[in-house]
Amino acid sequence: DIQMTQSPSTLSASVGDRVTITCRASQSINSWLAWYQQKPGKVPKLLIYQASSLESGVPSRFSGSGSGTEFTLTISSLQPDDFATYFCQQYHSYLTFGPGTKVEIK
Amino acid sequence: EVQLLESGGGLVQRGGSLRLSCAASGFSFSTHAMNWVRQAPGKGLEWVSAISASGDNTHYADSVKGRFTISRDNSKDTLFLQMNTLTAGDTAVYYCAKTRSTVMILTDAFDYWGQGTLVTVPS
Numbered sequence: 001d002i003q004m005t006q007s008p009s010t011l012s013a014s015v016g017d018r019v020t021i022t023c024r025a026s027q028s029i030n031s032w033l034a035w036y037q038q039k040p041g042k043v044p045k046l047l048i049y050q051a052s053s054l055e056s057g058v059p060s061r062f063s064g065s066g067s068g069t070e071f072t073l074t075i076s077s078l079q080p081d082d083f084a085t086y087f088c089q090q091y092h093s094y095l096t097f098g099p100g101t102k103v104e105i106k
Numbered sequence: 107e108v109q110l111l112e113s114g115g116g117l118v119q120r121g122g123s124l125r126l127s128c129a130a131s132g133f134s135f136s137t138h139a140m141n142w143v144r145q146a147p148g149k150g151l152e153w154v155s156a157i158s159a160s161g162d163n164t165h166y167a168d169s170v171k172g173r174f175t176i177s178r179d180n181s182k183d184t185l186f187l188q189m190n191t192l193t194a195g196d197t198a199v200y201y202c203a204k205t206r207s208t209v210m211i212l213t214d215a216f217d218y219w220g221q222g223t224l225v226t227v228p229s
Binding site: 089 | 150153156217
């Protein structure tokens, strides 16, 4: 089974900051990686698929990069609506989620 | 508008069974693989099971293999999850999720999720 890790587990940032979250896979997943945003009590929302493709309707301040085993989600300028938990997900071999990164207000 | 509406959750005793349903609308259900994902209270997301568009292929997480069965009725645009021999570790909100493309056989990024149905198994 493919294991996913994320770092950091918690991130404190201010509005306007550039934020980067890292996701690592235990083996190569090519570019079969997605990123989701989840707010408390809400359903996960797809942000990025295939490592770097922006889902329709998602603000352009979100971007994804990477391939193989290391991936990043970047928020270019953090907005108040972006404080949430972010999960990566591999779908190269069945499916595994990362443990999540909580983005908190600094 | 794509809609996924889960039902069937509730309180069940250890060792008991439940059958979850997910009624889909707003897209061509029979052309998309579907998945179940769960989230224990205050925890992360855990993939549970996947089924191909035709229903011919299925796969399960090790934690539920042999106890859960995924199925679908394409004539009724409905996804199911039969859960047997439930334990406290199965307590979670269960989401059905639509695969983004029609190309991937079992799993994919999920572009739509249901609101979830809560399954509680007291310890």
